[in-house]
Amino acid sequence: MPLLRPRDGDALRAELRRVAVLGDVPVMFGGEVHGDTLLITEYHGVRTGGLRGLAVRSNSGLGGASMVAGRPLAVADYRNASSITHDYDGPVLSEGIQSVLAVPVLVEGRARAMLYGAYRTGAPFGGRVADLVVEAAQRLGDELRIRDEVDRRLRLREAHLTTSGEVSAEQIREVHAELRLLAVSAPAALQDRLRALADTLSGSDGAAPDGPPLTPRELDVLAQVALGCTNSEAARRLSLKPETVKSYLRSAATKLGARTRYESVSKARRLRLIP
The missing domain is CATH 3.30.450.40 (GAF domain)
Structure with a gap:
């Protein structure tokens, strides 16, 4: 196990x-x-x-x-x-x-x-x-x-590390986003644990040191945007409406003091909210 x-x-x-x-x-x-x-x-x-x-x-x-x-x-x-x-x-x-x-x-x-x-x-x-x-x-x-799915994905990453000897920042971001995606549909008792595992990849507890914490949904959306997803793609993956994704992005940008989605991602990374 x-x-x-x-x-x-x-x-x-x-x-x-x-x-x-x-x-x-x-x-x-x-x-x-x-x-x-x-x-x-x-x-x-x-x-x-x-x-x-x-x-x-x-x-x-x-x-x-x-x-x-x-x-x-x-x-x-x-x-x-x-x-x-x-x-x-x-x-x-x-x-x-x-x-x-x-x-x-x-x-x-x-x-x-x-x-x-x-x-x-x-x-x-x-x-x-x-x-x-x-x-x-x-x-x-x-x-x-x-x-089982979490274990499978972690084993795949471990196997990749064993064969390649290194892992890229993009691969870490993919795993981070996948864990947050799994948390969306996971039983309530498992959601916090999955998000905590995701936070270990970014080196944070989900809270910005110099500002209010981002909500789990705001972090979910930012994680998808950080992979290059459009609002529509993020909405489909997270089972949300595109307008809801926009709302979460605006809220996250306000908290981070950012003006664009890309600046939000950049600032969130500097604050270690996402990898």
Whole structure:
């Protein structure tokens, strides 16, 4: 795992706790998929140690079937369910679990993790609670996808450095702009981290030493303009209207004491707001 990447298990645990609180689900657990095996590592509301570290094989149990099918699966009476294998009855039944919902966390169509919700009664999963678990899996999938893309781009740059022995200022600017672009569509919890990584490339914390700080959007626009993008191109890349891009440029220019877009970029670079 790359040094700069947060622990994926922490994001998974946060989603489990969120669903448990919002949906009043007594038992939540899950883990990451490694090859064809799911390793249960995160828990909320468990009473025994039976589920801790449990390895679930593909097509085995409810979770293994959901992992292969790539869609949520549920049983309202786990002990007597005929639609699943019962390889893990010991740890599941020792928790007193009767009703279970398993939802895969998909990234590029492949299960990267699994989320489970469970009741100690025969109440079926459905409606709002099922929606909460599915939405949590979608959020986590989006976050893992963004993290993967950041890692991929950083690895490409590292490979380039290894082969060429140097990196140009333009390449640094491209990476900086790409990180800020990723932050635009990233989950809220990941946006600040992506922008902080971008700021490390410019050697700043996003604030001009002798003036008011530029907003994240102003820096996003300046980063695109610094690559030579027109207002229309910057707007398309940032999912903004061209008029909105102009507004951000005017605001940034005022704060920087600049008269043109190119002077804004020049002053922002001197202040180390962008590389």
